[in-house]
Amino acid sequence: MSAIPAEDDAGQWRAPGVDAPASAPVTSLAVASLLRRLDGVLDDLHGLSLAGLSDADVTELLDATTTASSRLAAMQCATAAQADDRRLGEPTGARHTHHWWARRSRLTRAEAGRLVRLGRALATETHAPTAAAFAAGDLRVDQARKIVDSVDALPAARVDDEIRAKAETMLLGLARQHDARDLTQLGKRILDTVAPEVGESHEAAALAAEEARAAATADLTVYDDDHGSSHGTFTMPTTAWKMLQRHLLALANPARHTDQQLRDETGALKPLRRRLGEAFVEYVERYPADATPQTAGVSATVVVTMTLEQLLGEQATALLDDGTRISAGQARRLACEAGIIPAVLGAGSVPLDLGRSTRLFTKSQRIALGLRDGGCTARGCETTASGCHAHHDDPWAKGGRTELASGRLLCPHHHRLVHDSRYFVTTHADNTLTFTMRT
Numbered sequence: 001m002s003a004i005p006a007e008d009d010a011g012q013w014r015a016p017g018v019d020a021p022a023s024a025p026v027t028s029l030a031v032a033s034l035l036r037r038l039d040g041v042l043d044d045l046h047g048l049s050l051a052g053l054s055d056a057d058v059t060e061l062l063d064a065t066t067t068a069s070s071r072l073a074a075m076q077c078a079t080a081a082q083a084d085d086r087r088l089g090e091p092t093g094a095r096h097t098h099h100w101w102a103r104r105s106r107l108t109r110a111e112a113g114r115l116v117r118l119g120r121a122l123a124t125e126t127h128a129p130t131a132a133a134f135a136a137g138d139l140r141v142d143q144a145r146k147i148v149d150s151v152d153a154l155p156a157a158r159v160d161d162e163i164r165a166k167a168e169t170m171l172l173g174l175a176r177q178h179d180a181r182d183l184t185q186l187g188k189r190i191l192d193t194v195a196p197e198v199g200e201s202h203e204a205a206a207l208a209a210e211e212a213r214a215a216a217t218a219d220l221t222v223y224d225d226d227h228g229s230s231h232g233t234f235t236m237p238t239t240a241w242k243m244l245q246r247h248l249l250a251l252a253n254p255a256r257h258t259d260q261q262l263r264d265e266t267g268a269l270k271p272l273r274r275r276l277g278e279a280f281v282e283y284v285e286r287y288p289a290d291a292t293p294q295t296a297g298v299s300a301t302v303v304v305t306m307t308l309e310q311l312l313g314e315q316a317t318a319l320l321d322d323g324t325r326i327s328a329g330q331a332r333r334l335a336c337e338a339g340i341i342p343a344v345l346g347a348g349s350v351p352l353d354l355g356r357s358t359r360l361f362t363k364s365q366r367i368a369l370g371l372r373d374g375g376c377t378a379r380g381c382e383t384t385a386s387g388c389h390a391h392h393d394d395p396w397a398k399g400g401r402t403e404l405a406s407g408r409l410l411c412p413h414h415h416r417l418v419h420d421s422r423y424f425v426t427t428h429a430d431n432t433l434t435f436t437m438r439t
Contacts, residue, residue: 067137073115074122074134074144080112081119114145121148126164133172142180147171150187155205158198159191166194211237251279256387261413282412286389329419361390361402369409376411379432383411391415393427408433 089100098112122131134144151168167190191198214237222232252275264270370385388409394400423435
């Protein structure tokens, strides 16, 4: 049985696993003729003036080329599997067929490897129905891969060939209405339909294995680009991500922000990914200081070091305890809310004041500020109290105290502005603030 679609004597394509009348061996001349015809059709298609087509024609052409690309992909997978069977990469010293193919085709090794594996799987009798649907253009590459993976993942000790065939048939039916992403989830629950007595226990075991694997592969990699930004990737259990995602979406909720805050520097609305990035920054900066872990009896807080002149100056910088430099305005803003220890140094690096997390407004004080201010005290801002930071009107470096009389609520945007030396801040009789850019 072959997984490679072939053409019979009548010129009709047959799917893998479908018997065809005996025919003469395929010759190189016949293959070359087929490829020339294929190139000719593709040339004709690329010669079309798409702008001159009607909407119906564009739709029909898009549907037809999607189906044709799937049929070509099926032939590509089958041919790659045949090349693997023949070890065509060995004469070039390639370790694996997909390495050889990747060099010839400029595919990545990963993609070439996936296509070879899919082709080999579809060449087996088990997946003949999926191979036939793929060759007919009824499946996309990722759909075929997900069906194969789902069927192969069924527990061999508890699922016989009949149940396995039923599962594959059902997934092929579902593929008519669902994409590869949906098929992944449907494949995990397919036994609930074709073998309910096995499905529940199998799902529990599969989920436990997934969770154990996710916990064992947790990873975080971050690097500093030396231009004020850090980049990275992470791997975490899906449940942990869902928890973090819920928090970030709440912080990024447009209802918490003014129209101005929702727009970028050009006036366009910020995409969700940027709003989530800003929410993540806010999440980190506002992490409760009393919840930070302790090492040798000291909380894992960040120490910001600066001279008194730097703290009071408009054009100054501060130094984190790992050597990272930040602006004095950033340090003053963080000192209002975040769990940091500001260490202000005088002449000879003598500590003048060491702030502690008790300098932060307490929960009761935050509630009182919310009742008094109602939300952000910047004039015209509609951010509610739950979306605001607690700010010290009288900086602690100038003898200010953490008390209601010298505190106010500011949204993250206006909290940044109040510490931005480019703006002059006016406090009005109604306790609201306005900002004017200095000239």
